[in-house]
Structures are given as structure tokens and as C-alpha cells.
Amino acid sequence: METNRLVTIPYAFGKCESSGRMYNFARAAAVLRGENISDRKAPGFPFDDTDPYKVLEGASYALAVQPDPKMSAYLDRLIALIASAQEPDGYLYTTRTIDPRHPHPWSGSARWVNEQDSSHELYDAGHLFEAAAAHYQATGKTNLLHVALKEADLLCKTFGPATNQLHYWPGHEIVEMGLAKLYRVTGEQRYLALAKYFLDVRGSRPGGDDYHQSRIPPVDQTEAVGHAVRAGYLYSGMADVAALTGDKDYVRAIDTIWENCVGKKLYITGGVGARPDGEAFGSNYELPNLTAYNETCAAVANDFWNERLFLLHGDAKYADVLERTLYNGLLAGVSLDGTRFFYPNPLESAGDYERSPWFGCACCPGNITRFLPSLPGYFYAQQHDGIFVNLFASGTADITLDNGRKVVLTQETRYPWDGAIKMVVATDKKSRFSIAVRIPGWARNEVVPGGLYHFMAAATNEPVTLKLNGETVPLKIEKGYAILNRRWKTGDVIELNLPMPVRRVVASENVKADAGRVALQRGPVVFCAEWPDNPDGKVRNLMLPDEQLLAATFEPSLLNGVETIKGRAFNVSKNAGGSLTKTEQDFKAIPYFAWANRGRGEMSVWIADSETGVRLP
Numbered sequence: 001m002e003t004n005r006l007v008t009i010p011y012a013f014g015k016c017e018s019s020g021r022m023y024n025f026a027r028a029a030a031v032l033r034g035e036n037i038s039d040r041k042a043p044g045f046p047f048d049d050t051d052p053y054k055v056l057e058g059a060s061y062a063l064a065v066q067p068d069p070k071m072s073a074y075l076d077r078l079i080a081l082i083a084s085a086q087e088p089d090g091y092l093y094t095t096r097t098i099d100p101r102h103p104h105p106w107s108g109s110a111r112w113v114n115e116q117d118s119s120h121e122l123y124d125a126g127h128l129f130e131a132a133a134a135h136y137q138a139t140g141k142t143n144l145l146h147v148a149l150k151e152a153d154l155l156c157k158t159f160g161p162a163t164n165q166l167h168y169w170p171g172h173e174i175v176e177m178g179l180a181k182l183y184r185v186t187g188e189q190r191y192l193a194l195a196k197y198f199l200d201v202r203g204s205r206p207g208g209d210d211y212h213q214s215r216i217p218p219v220d221q222t223e224a225v226g227h228a229v230r231a232g233y234l235y236s237g238m239a240d241v242a243a244l245t246g247d248k249d250y251v252r253a254i255d256t257i258w259e260n261c262v263g264k265k266l267y268i269t270g271g272v273g274a275r276p277d278g279e280a281f282g283s284n285y286e287l288p289n290l291t292a293y294n295e296t297c298a299a300v301a302n303d304f305w306n307e308r309l310f311l312l313h314g315d316a317k318y319a320d321v322l323e324r325t326l327y328n329g330l331l332a333g334v335s336l337d338g339t340r341f342f343y344p345n346p347l348e349s350a351g352d353y354e355r356s357p358w359f360g361c362a363c364c365p366g367n368i369t370r371f372l373p374s375l376p377g378y379f380y381a382q383q384h385d386g387i388f389v390n391l392f393a394s395g396t397a398d399i400t401l402d403n404g405r406k407v408v409l410t411q412e413t414r415y416p417w418d419g420a421i422k423m424v425v426a427t428d429k430k431s432r433f434s435i436a437v438r439i440p441g442w443a444r445n446e447v448v449p450g451g452l453y454h455f456m457a458a459a460t461n462e463p464v465t466l467k468l469n470g471e472t473v474p475l476k477i478e479k480g481y482a483i484l485n486r487r488w489k490t491g492d493v494i495e496l497n498l499p500m501p502v503r504r505v506v507a508s509e510n511v512k513a514d515a516g517r518v519a520l521q522r523g524p525v526v527f528c529a530e531w532p533d534n535p536d537g538k539v540r541n542l543m544l545p546d547e548q549l550l551a552a553t554f555e556p557s558l559l560n561g562v563e564t565i566k567g568r569a570f571n572v573s574k575n576a577g578g579s580l581t582k583t584e585q586d587f588k589a590i591p592y593f594a595w596a597n598r599g600r601g602e603m604s605v606w607i608a609d610s611e612t613g614v615r616l617p
């Protein structure tokens with residue numbers, strides 16, 4: 001988070017400036033002022049406006065944690081620039097404003113006519129709404145919120161079930177989530193109603209397809225399909241609407257899609273979207289490693305979705321998936337120095353992958369930039385007189401209960417490297433409330449809900465323990481939480497210990513790509529073997545028999561300080577006569593999120609544990 005705040009956010013704003021994304025707003029503003037501009041060239045993509053919105057959103061979340069007057073002033077200037085590019089009725093889409101007769105070829109000849117296909121007008125609006133809600137919540141300022149509400153009101157007039165309104169569905173979802181956020185910050189029912197309308201209308205008539213999740217209406221969908229980022233945003237919007245309206249059909253639909261995704265389409269890293277073709281979900285159990293697409297944005301969307309389902313159901317299994325994605329498939333999207341980004345996140349490399357400084361279609365850097373600073377919002381939740389503790393890291397949270405009691409929770413831990421977590425409670429007045437501490441699935445012998453992956457052997461180490469003021473509390477787990485309900489006073493101490501042995505994970509036999517292979521996990525972190533740490537720089541032909549002992553050690557000088565797993569493995573190759581030769585050698589694995597920070601080379605998450613799984617050089 002600190003690298004993101006100090007490096008990635010300024011870096012990403014710099015890229016938005018140097019690539020002309022701010023210039024697009026300036027040109028649109030000049031046209032609106034009646035100036036005759038000479039450069040009317042269309043932006044690279046009709047959704048280039050979203051990149052400044054996304055970085056602005058991230059910067060806002062960062063400001064909520066760490067005041068920064070210079071950044072705050074920069075945001076105010078940027079917001080003024082964005083506002084100046086908004087048409088009088090609220091429409092905000094620079095490529096059409098810059099040149100209404102020759103906008104980007106994807107934009108269509110008039111407002112909205114290409115929305116279901118490629119114009120991304122509602123996608124741009126959705127990102128504006130997300131940024132505006134974050135900026136308002138973080139700073140209390142309404143300058144960006146004002147711009148967003150003006151456009152949201154235009155959408156409320158333009159789209160809806162009435163005969164004089166348009167009945168298009170959004171081509172690239174996110175406006176649904178954005179409207180739900182505007183509803184949360186303003187309490188205006190019409191924004192929630194429009195979010196639900198955009199869901200209801202989707203697939204309501206012929207012409208839709210699975211790529212856009214528009215072949216059938218969302219309430220009738222049962223499987224995670226199509227473009228994985230669009231899908232993740234749709235499912236997040238469905239979860240918002242299900243939670244905020246209580247609509248039972250939406251609750252049933254979103255639960256069914258989630259079970260399909262987590263049970264049949266989720267990588268061990270928490271990544272989703274197996275296919276490069278269409279950046280899409282594959283069929284059930286189609287989880288190739290070398291060609292896994294796993295767009296960084298899809299991992300971010302997966303966390304949006306799981307957070308919302310947690311808020312809907314209060315079940316820790318969603319936080320389990322969220323945590324898996326966070327520490328593995330999502331975090332791999334950015335380099336350790338904060339300036340290089342992955343678009344796809346494969347689980348195996350033959351040496352051809354490297355992060356890039358930026359992309360023409362820059363969705364992934366923007367999503368990393370906005371998600372990481374929003375993380376504090378994922379650690380805790382509050383309902384009535386209860387607190388949920390979902391994630392673990394050192395820090396302090398100020399929480400207000402429904403009865404007005406103020407609680408300060410302070411965590412001290414080295415998580416995810418160490419499973420000892422100490423929480424100190426402070427209250428303004430001694431009072432009764434509950435603290436529900438998540439006992440992660442991985443600490444309860446469950447890799448993922450639904451059984452797509454399982455641990456090879458039961459952990460033989462010490463059990464999970466929970467102590468209150470030094471006394472052991474019997475573990476009674478409900479929906480993944482150990483619930484402590486009592487009269488709390490300042491100075492009460494909760495100590496959770498989650499043992500972190502190295503575990504071998506195997507996939508369901510339905511996953512052909514992982515047959516004869518194991519993955520290594522310790523705590524929530526998934527490991528991989530990478531070329532610099534193993535003899536000859538070869539890791540795809542390694543064999544790690546199940547009986548080989550593995551030990552974890554912390555290496556403070558490696559990759560900013562990571563836990564590594566070491567043991568002995570076999571390098572397998574074919575000799576001139578065609579028979580296999582096995583050479584025993586040292587083996588080392590690093591956390592998957594930290595790979596590709598030392599140049600190109602081989603990497604593999606899944607490692608053969610028998611000759612049949614070995615990939616010969």
C-alpha cells in the first residue's frame with residue numbers, strides 16, 4: 001500500500017498525462033467553450049477517460065489513510081479539468097465532445113447507439129461514479145460527486161422502462177456498481193433503481209451473447225461466462241442489488257453463479273478467466289497453467305464480488321476467496337517496485353512473460369492503483385453491535401457500533417508470514433458486543449469452498465488456538481468465524497494463532513492441467529518455483545516427490561523480504577537413448593506474487609510429484 005501511495009499513484013498520473021488522457025479532457029473543454037481546436041484526433045480508446053478516474057479513485061483512498069496536501073490539490077485541479085469537459089446536460093465522454101461528427105470508430109454516430117457493443121459510454125460513467133463516491137467518502141468534498149450526480153441524473157432520464165426511454169444494456173458493466181455506490185452515499189433511490197434496471201434489461205431480448213453476459217437475463221444465469229472482467233463487474237453489481245433490495249431472485253442467481261465459479265473455474269491463485277480468446281472464463285475445470293489468462297482486472301473484480309457476497313451473507317467463505325485472490329493472483333499484477341504491470345497472470349512460464357510499464361488499454365494498472373489503497377475497507381465489517389475481523393495486518397481501526405459505542409481495534413502481526421495475531425480492544429465505555437474473528441479456510445483444512453482443490457495430507461502441526469486475556473477459549477466456529485460475545489473493556493487482548501505449515505495442494509481430478517502435480521501453500525500464500533532460485537534456471541521439468549521434506553524460512557533480503565520454501569527435488573530429462581534421467585538437486589519456491597521481478601525465465605506453480613506429471617525440456 002505504501003509503494004502504491006508513494007510510487008504507483010504518481011507514476012500512473014504521469015502516464016495518464018504523457019499518454020494524452022488528461023489532454024482529452026482539456027480538448028473537450030475547449031470545444032465546449034466554443035474554441036476552434038486544431039487537434040480533433042480521437043483518443044486511442046473510447047474508454048481512455050476511465051484511467052484518470054481510476055487513479056483519482058486510488059489517490060482518494062490513499063488520502064483517507066494519509067493526508068497529503070500536494071496530492072489533494074492535484075486532485076482538485078484534475079476534478080476541475082474533468083468538470084470542464086462535461087456537457088451542459090451531464091454527458092461526459094471526451095471523444096464525442098472533441099469531435100461529435102468523428103468520434104472514436106467504436107463510439108457510434110450518436111450518443112448511446114453503440115452502447116451495447118463497443119462505445120463504453122456507460123463504462124466511463126461507472127468509473128466516474130466509483131471515483132466520485134471514493135473521493136467524497138475520503139475527503140468529504142463534493143466537487144467530483146457533483147459531476148457524477150449530474151451524469152447519473154442524465155442516465156436516470158435517458159434509460160429506463162418507459163416508452164420514451166432507451167432500453168439498452170451496458171456493453172461493459174460497471175455502471176451498476178457505480179450507481180449502487182451513488183445510492184449508498186446519497187440515499188437517492190433512483191440510482192439503485194437504475195442499477196437494477198440495467199441488470200433486468202440485460203439479455204431481455206435477442207441479440208445478446210455469452211461474451212457480454214447478455215444471452216439471457218442475469219437472474220436466469222447459472223454459470224460464470226464470457227469476458228471475465230465484465231462478468232466480475234456484473235456479478236458485483238448483482239450482489240449489490242441483491243443486498244440492497246433483498247430481491248430473492250437476484251440472491252439465488254448470484255449464489256448459483258458463485259458456486260459455479262469457485263467450484264469449477266477458480267485458479268489456486270484466486271485468478272479467474274482461463275481463456276486468452278475473448279479474455280474469458282473457460283468451460284468447467286478448464287484451467288490451463290501456461291496459457292492461463294487471469295487478467296489482473298478479473299482478480300480485482302473477483303475481490304469486489306466476494307466482498308459484496310460477504311456483506312450480503314456474513315459468511316467467511318467469501319473472505320477466504322477474497323484473501324486467496326488478494327495475496328496471490330491480484331498482487332502478482334504489479335511489480336515489487338510498483339511501476340510494472342501484468343495484464344495476464346499465468347501459473348506457468350516458459351520464459352516469455354514480463355511486466356510492462358503501461359498499456360495502450362491501461363485497465364490493469366488503473367485497477368491495481370485503485371484497489372490497493374482501498375484495502376483498509378476490507379479488513380473489518382460492522383453490523384448492529386458486532387464486528388467482523390476478515391483480514392490480518394498490523395494496524396488500527398476506529399469502529400462505531402449501531403448503539404453508538406466507539407471501538408478501537410489494534411492488530412499486531414507479521415501475517416501472512418506468521419500466523420500469530422494479537423488484537424487489543426479499546427472502548428469508550430465498557431459494553432457488550434461481539435467480535436467475530438475469521439478462522440481462514442486454509443487453517444481449517446479447506447483450500448477453497450466447494451472442493452476444487454484440497455490439501456494432500458491433514459496438517460499434523462499444532463491446532464488453531466484463540467486466547468482471551470491469556471486464557472484459551474474453546475473454538476466454536478459459525479460460518480467461518482469464532483465469535484466472542486461479551487462485555488468488553490479497554491485493554492482486553494485477543495490472541496489468535498494460525499499455524500502455518502507448508503502444505504501440498506492437489507486439484508480435483510477433473511482439472512486435467514494439474515494431474516500428477518502439486519502446488520505449495522503456506523498460510524494464505526501460494527508459492528511457485530522460479531528460474532533464479534533453482535539449478536540451471538529450469539523449473540518446468542522438476543519432480544517433487546510427496547515424501548520430500550520441505551521447510552520454510554524467511555529471507556529478509558530476497559524480494560523485499562519473503563518466506564521461501566526449500567527442499568530437494570529431481571531435475572528430469574530424457575537422455576540420448578530416450579530414457580528418463582533424474583538428478584537430485586536443491587529446490588526453492590518463492591511466493592507467486594513476487595515472481596517476474598528478476599527478469600524473464602521459467603516459472604511454475606504446479607510441480608510434478610511423479611514422472612507422469614513432468615514436462616520434459
Ligand SMILES: [Zn+2]
Nearest residue numbers: 295297363364
Ligand atoms: Zn485489465
